[in-house]
Amino acid sequence: MRIFPSSRLLPWLLATFASACAFAATVVDNTLLTREPSGANWAGYGRTFDEQRFSPLKQINAGNIQRLGLAWTLELDDVPNVTTVPLAVDGVIYFAAGYSIVHAVDARRGKLLWRYDPEVTKVGGQKLKTAWGSRGLAFWKGRIYVGTQDGRLVALDAKTGKPAWSTMTIAKDDNRYITGAPKVFNGLVVIGHGGADYGPIRGYVTAYDAETGKQRWRFHTVPGNPADGFENKAMAMAAQTWTGEWWKHGGGGTVWNAMTYDPEFNRIYLGTGNGAPWNQKIRSPGGGDNLFLCSVVALDADTGEYVWHYQTNPGETWDYNSAMDMVLADLTIEGKQRKVMLHAPKNGFFYVIDRENGKLISAEKIVKATWAEKIDIASGRPVENLAARYPKGGARVSPANQGAHSWHPMAFNPGTGLAYIPVRESEDFYSDQGVDTKHWKHPPGMVFSTGLAPGAAPADGPLMEPTSALLAWNPRTQQQAWRVPTPGEYSGGVLTTAGKLVFQGDAGGKLNAYDAERGTRLWAADLGVGTLSPPITYTMNGRQYVSVLAGWMGGSTVYGKRSAEAGWVGREQPRRLLTFVLDGNGALPRPPQHTRPTPVDDPAFVVDAAKAKHGAMAFALNCLTCHGMNAIAGGYAPDLRASPIPLSLEAMDGIVRQGGLAQRGMPPFADLSREDVDAIRHYLRQRAREDLKK
Structure with missing residues (x-):
């Protein structure tokens, strides 16, 4: 009776065993996340429970x-x-x-x-x-x-x-x-x-x-x-x-x-x-x-x-x-x-x-x-x-x-x-000048x-x-x-x-x-x-x-x-x-393309200073997170100084208050009034003109 495989079968068995091991699913549990000395996987946020990265x-x-x-x-x-x-x-x-x-x-x-x-x-x-x-x-x-x-x-x-x-x-x-x-x-x-x-x-x-x-x-x-x-x-x-x-x-x-x-x-x-x-x-x-x-x-x-x-x-x-x-x-x-x-x-x-x-x-x-x-x-x-x-x-x-x-x-x-x-x-x-700290409530x-x-x-x-x-x-x-x-x-x-x-x-x-x-x-x-x-x-x-x-x-x-x-x-x-x-030899699909937004303007648009001041506050409270401080955007949301949308009150109101782009990730701001939206438009035109002069 042959106890060990023949020399012909041994390489095949070893290869089959190695293949089976390679495709055996790793069990990610407390044991693996506590200590994984192999480093084969990065199975946790910090790789292991200690968060050492x-x-x-x-x-x-x-x-x-x-x-x-x-x-x-x-x-x-x-x-x-x-x-x-x-x-x-x-x-x-x-x-x-x-x-x-x-x-x-x-x-x-x-x-x-x-x-x-x-x-x-x-x-x-x-x-x-x-x-x-x-x-x-x-x-x-x-x-x-x-x-x-x-x-x-x-x-x-x-x-x-x-x-x-x-x-x-x-x-x-x-x-x-x-x-x-x-x-x-x-x-x-x-x-x-x-x-x-x-x-x-x-x-x-x-x-x-x-x-x-x-x-x-x-x-x-x-x-x-x-x-x-x-x-x-x-x-x-x-x-x-x-x-x-x-x-x-x-x-x-x-x-x-x-x-x-x-x-x-x-x-x-x-x-x-x-x-x-x-x-x-x-x-x-x-x-x-x-x-x-x-x-x-x-x-x-x-x-x-x-x-x-x-x-x-x-x-x-x-x-x-x-x-x-x-x-x-x-x-x-x-x-x-x-x-x-x-x-x-x-x-x-x-x-x-x-x-x-x-x-x-x-x-x-x-x-x-x-x-x-x-x-x-x-x-x-x-x-x-x-x-x-x-x-x-x-x-x-x-x-x-x-x-x-x-x-x-x-x-x-x-x-x-x-x-x-x-x-x-x-x-x-940090300043709370002008803030009524005794009666302050979070805005709606x-x-x-x-x-x-x-x-x-x-x-x-x-x-x-x-x-x-x-x-x-x-x-x-x-x-x-x-x-x-x-x-x-x-x-x-x-x-x-x-x-x-x-x-x-x-x-x-x-x-x-x-x-x-x-x-x-x-x-x-x-x-x-x-x-x-x-x-x-x-x-x-x-x-x-x-x-x-x-x-x-x-x-x-x-x-x-x-x-x-x-x-x-x-x-x-x-x-x-x-x-x-x-020894990787890949190439980037396209080289870095450094671009900067170009503010747009409508010469017929007359900026109302009072509206622009109100718009600056409304922008800071509602728009700044996505569209950037001072209306300069750096993320996926558009730079509103360079967008033609704010040139039209109807178009901007349809998006901002009525949710015209909600399916694309722009939520409706129903708590803003039409007057708020118009004030933001004046602020944006003011900002666009400030930066166009530079």
């Missing part, structure tokens, strides 16, 4: 990075933006683009496998007034999970894109919306929402059964009306830190971006957002810490019960979110191994927190931050500059409300011991409103021009290792690898690779358009690939001036997925 792959390294070339590109002309974090599992890249449209792409050839459109433009209504797009997905046991801009959580079959279930996570007609990535663990999928800048919103997160979509628990991040009772002891405790009738303003604290699951303690950490409204004099006139705004909140992952919190900005009043990524690491500090969390929120400090108990270990400034002198380690509280709270109506403050670090994810490399952070130097002028409709005076500017000179950089920071010593300037005021999220490389896309249209220890730029490739999306890396058939989405959404469309100056007019530029590999 570190890959153990080193096939691509400092010694051969010059051989890295383009493998393929996939053009995505049918979506307005691609500012998101992709996933890669078993040779398929998944990402959500535009209005939460999920794509699955064959990573070998760059071919679209399936596309799921939740048809947000048909059902989103006023929620389309936000222009941030989807920031990411989750993968769990053969399913993709996506939060839609209109507030649904949808589970899709990863092979076919067919929905397995869908549930509405918010009230039908409230001002909440979803742009953040879900978090999946222990058979649960958890989702938050945004909206605190657009209405009286009380933040919460909800956990659903990943298999069935049934709600398992919900945790509110700020207390509601005491007369209604409190959901738990944590809300009763938090209510002691608020004053006035805060619940009428919502409170805020939305978890619109970062959540981190910690398998060692079986906890989920929530990064919470700003107050609703920003101005604390309105929402909590007697002061107070206003828990759990701008905090890291630890919950039991299975029950949603409160465990601990650390608040980065007690009683915040500057939009200093703590909704930025929370990275888990083990660090040796003063000779002792500590399980820590690394956190760089908007406020300009880098925090190292003991994640077992939530106690602050250290905190130092990573950019200019004038709102506080330092963080007191003993109490964990900031030593504030009281003048920064604009007690007399106005104050220059650094950083600006967009933050020292926004949602664009940082990375941590255990090999170098460094964190890599896309940072921003900036300042803002989904209007961007903060409780501050829109368009206020300092009298002692212009604000500093914002700049950006890639910062390498040593969290153990709380010191800078290196810093590299990057183009524009924002640059993209970061990836680091065991090959001692740091990858980052930038606003100038490059994907860059830096030496992780020294910061020397070793390689750069043209993307054909600027990007903020973070790259990922993975393997197929033994080869390491790097993929990134590119398409200018500008850091946000609000600051269209910056993207317009760089020549990235979003609606005229490509949106694409690019993949790189060693």
Whole structure:
């Protein structure tokens, strides 16, 4: 009897076995997301639960990075933006683009496998007034999970894109919306929402059964009306830190971006957002810490019960979110191994927190931050500059409300011991002069409103021009290792690898690779358009690939001036997925085309100064998010200075108030009057003529 196969059969059997292994579906679960030493997949937002955005792959390294070339590109002309974090599992890249449209792409050839459109433009209504797009997905046991801009959580079959279930996570007609990535663990999928800048919103997160979509628990991040009772002891405790009738303003604290699951303690950490409204004099006139705004909140992952919190900005009043990524690491500090969390929120400090108990270990400034002198380690509280709270109506403050670090994810490399952070130097002028803080109410409709005076500017000179950089920071010593300037005021999220490389896309249209220890730029490739999306890396058939989405959404469309100056007019530029590999020899479908909008004018149009002033205010409250500050657009929405539509009141009214372009993503603004629309027209003609004279 032959025990072993013949020499003829052995190669065939080995090949068959290898083929079977290659096509065996990877099971994405707690085991894989806790630790995947192979680096073959990028199955989670930060690759693994620790959110380090570190890959153990080193096939691509400092010694051969010059051989890295383009493998393929996939053009995505049918979506307005691609500012998101992709996933890669078993040779398929998944990402959500535009209005939460999920794509699955064959990573070998760059071919679209399936596309799921939740048809947000048909059902989103006023929620389309936000222009941030989807920031990411989750993968769990053969399913993709996506939060839609209109507030649904949808589970899709990863092979076919067919929905397995869908549930509405918010009230039908409230001002909440979803742009953040879900978090999946222990058979649960958890989702938050945004909206605190657009209405009286009380933040919460909800956990659903990943298999069935049934709600398992919900945790509110700020207390509601005491007369209604409190959901738990944590809300009763938090209510002691608020004053006035805060619940009428919502409170805020939305978890619109970062959540981190910690398998060692079986906890989920929530990064919470700003107050609703920003101005604390309105929402909590007697002061107070206003828990759990701008905090890291630890919950039991299975029950949603409160465990601990650390608040980065007690009683915040500057939009200093703590909704930025929370990275888990083990660090040796003063000779002792500590399980820590690394956190760089908007406020300009880098925090190292003991994640077992939530106690602050250290905190130092990573950019200019004038709102506080330092963080007191003993109490964990900031030593504030009281003048920064604009007690007399106005104050220059650094950083600006967009933050020292926004949602664009940082990375941590255990090999170098460094964190890599896309940072921003900036300042803002906060003023509530002319605002009736005692009787303030949020305007009707989904209007961007903060409780501050829109368009206020300092009298002692212009604000500093914002700049950006890639910062390498040593969290153990709380010191800078290196810093590299990057183009524009924002640059993209970061990836680091065991090959001692740091990858980052930038606003100038490059994907860059830096030496992780020294910061020397070793390689750069043209993307054909600027990007903020973070790259990922993975393997197929033994080869390491790097993929990134590119398409200018500008850091946000609000600051269209910056993207317009760089020549990235979003609606005229490509949106694409690019993949790189060693010895790749692909070419971009078309070279970068830098274009700038040309304002149009009608000489017969007589600008009414009073109407233009009113129109400037109406534009700031309703149009600025998509069409840009000072009416200079940098995203997919048109630059209204250069559009012929505002030349006709009938045409503009039909679109703005009556929803003539709702199916294309332009929501109706029914709360505006015809007079408001006409005033906006006068403002736009005024702006067009100002820029035509330059």
